[in-house]
Amino acid sequence: MSTPRLFHAALIGCGSYGAEHAKFLSACSGVKLHAVADIAADRAEGFAAKYGAGYATTDLARIWADPEIDAVWISTQHHTHAPLAEAAAAAGKNFFLEKPLALTLADCDRIVAAVERSGVIAAVGFKLRFFPAVMVAKRFLTAPSLTAAHVIDDHWPSDFWANDPVQGGGNVLSQGCHITDTVLHLHAAPPVRVYAAGGNRYHPTRDIVDTAAITLTFADGAVANLSIGDVGVPPHASKFALQTSDGTRSLSLYNRLNSLMTREGGKITEHPAWPENGAAVIDQPFIEAVTNGGPSPVTVQSARRTTAVVIAALESIKTGRVVDLTAAPYAAAIACPA
């Protein structure tokens, strides 16, 4: 009896979150971590040794030309997402790309166009959609009216690359996109308007927004408030939290969105906390999608929509104006299905 062929994965970006993917891919049954790549040879070689990859390289042409590879994970700085995604698509490689999709609308459009042209299966790292508590919450309350959500972290070092305006865009874009994506995922209608206030409170050497209060209006009249910043983790609610109500039911997600309380007819249910499961929560559905020929668990179109909302919020902070998401340059990104 022949052994079934292993799923061959390659990883580009042997850094801190690349390690989460490498850990999962090297331990997952049916998967072989076939190759690892980085611009720094020592990082790629260190990953190959630690996670048992078939080979390490600094030459991405080798990855693009390798017919054994079923999918490539891209876990690099944000300004590299568009060129690497384009290269993957041009090589006909299915790819998983870390969040945010990119730093500009133009780069988001480049990625979406490359995927649509090539027909590869591509997914983006908005993993919170697959947290069990979030999935239960979405089933419990299908059309929120009013949501309050946050991602509030401890201070990021000013010299952290993610605080670099060119490479990272700052924490509001870099991880604010996670909670924005969760709010868009839970709401029933598309967002139509965004107003935001905020600025730079802690990183005067960086041209970034580090603190933001964002108000979203949805097409069905629902509204949401998002607080994002690296101002100090709230001790009770935790770094990621979200509360929402639909007029009849309400719920609270807390403990980094791993715990859930629901309330209906005056009855409160406290669900047992789910364990947080690293990158597995999104890597597993992506592998299944590639194996089955789709659909993607988090499409590049939906990741563009989320990223566009954060970019619009940053524009609102800069101009002091409400941004109409149904008009150019946001309309195309927002019109995409979730």
Ligand SMILES: NC(=O)c1ccc[n+]([C@@H]2O[C@H](COP(=O)([O-])OP(=O)(O)OC[C@H]3O[C@@H](n4cnc5c(N)ncnc54)[C@H](O)[C@@H]3O)[C@@H](O)[C@H]2O)c1
């Ligand atoms: N989903 C999550 O919860 C989560 C958490 C942390 C980070 N991330 C995301 O993961 C990505 C990587 O972040 P990180 O913290 O691991 O960064 P990092 O700096 O630790 O690692 C990035 C690695 O990519 C390599 N690299 C950069 N450009 C490259 C290129 N062109 N070709 C090959 N290698 C290249 C760098 O040398 C580095 O080793 C980012 O998109 C980040 O937002 C996601």
